[in-house]
Amino acid sequence: MKKYIYLLILVGLWFHFYHVGKMNPIGAGVTSVGEPYQGESTMQRIDIDSFEIIPRKSFDVEARILDAERYYFDRKAWLSPMDIIVGWNSLSDESVYQLIDFSLSDRTYSWKNNSPTVDNDEIKRSTANISIIPADNTIADQLDMLKIGQVVNLQGHLVDVERTMHWKWKTSLSREDSGAKAGEILFLQSLEIVEPTLSN
Numbered sequence: 001m002k003k004y005i006y007l008l009i010l011v012g013l014w015f016h017f018y019h020v021g022k023m024n025p026i027g028a029g030v031t032s033v034g035e036p037y038q039g040e041s042t043m044q045r046i047d048i049d050s051f052e053i054i055p056r057k058s059f060d061v062e063a064r065i066l067d068a069e070r071y072y073f074d075r076k077a078w079l080s081p082m083d084i085i086v087g088w089n090s091l092s093d094e095s096v097y098q099l100i101d102f103s104l105s106d107r108t109y110s111w112k113n114n115s116p117t118v119d120n121d122e123i124k125r126s127t128a129n130i131s132i133i134p135a136d137n138t139i140a141d142q143l144d145m146l147k148i149g150q151v152v153n154l155q156g157h158l159v160d161v162e163r164t165m166h167w168k169w170k171t172s173l174s175r176e177d178s179g180a181k182a183g184e185i186l187f188l189q190s191l192e193i194v195e196p197t198l199s200n
Contacts, residue, residue, distance in 0.1 A: 029198030
C-alpha cells in the first residue's frame with residue numbers, strides 16, 4: 001500500500017513542477033504568419049549573479065507554442081527555467097503540427113515527421129527551440145501559465161551567456177541550423193497571449 005502512496009506522491013510532484021497544460025483545439029488553419037524579426041540590439045550587458053548576459057540581436061515573434069519543458073536541475077535552470085518550441089506559417093496550423101511528434105531533451109529539440117504536406121526543411125525553417133530567460137518576476141509568473149497550443153507574441157533580445165571558469169552558452173541567430181547548438185536564448189521582456197485568427 002505504501003508504495004502506491006509514494007507513487008501517487010511522485011506523480012503529483014511531477015504534475016505540479018513539470019506538467020505544461022494544453023489549450024483546447026481551435027481547428028485547422030494558419031495562426032501565425034511571418035518569420036521572427038531580428039534587429040540591432042540596444043540592450044546593455046547585464047550581470048545576474050555569476051552570469052553575464054550579452055545581447056546579440058533584438059527579437060520579436062508571433063508564433064504557436066508546439067511543446068514546452070520546464071527545467072530545475074541543469075546548470076542553466078536557475079537562469080532559464082523553461083524551453084519552448086514555437087512554430088509559424090504552416091507550422092502554426094493545428095492540422096499540420098499535430099501530425100509531427102516534437103520532443104525536447106537537454107535544451108535540444110527533435111521531431112518525427114508524419115505529415116504528408118511539409119518536409120523536414122520546412123519544419124526546420126518554420127520552428128525554433130527557445131530557451132527563455134525571464135527579464136523579471138512578472139515574466140517568470142507568466143511562463144508558469146503558458147499552455148501548449150497558445151499563440152504568443154514574444155519580445156526581447158537574443159543573448160549569449162557567460163559565467164566564471166570560462167563557461168559559455170551561445171544563442172543561434174540562424175533559421176538554417178539544427179542540432180544541439182541551434183537553439184535561441186531569449187532574454188524575454190514582453191509576453192502576450194494572442195487571440196488566434198485562422199487563415200487558410
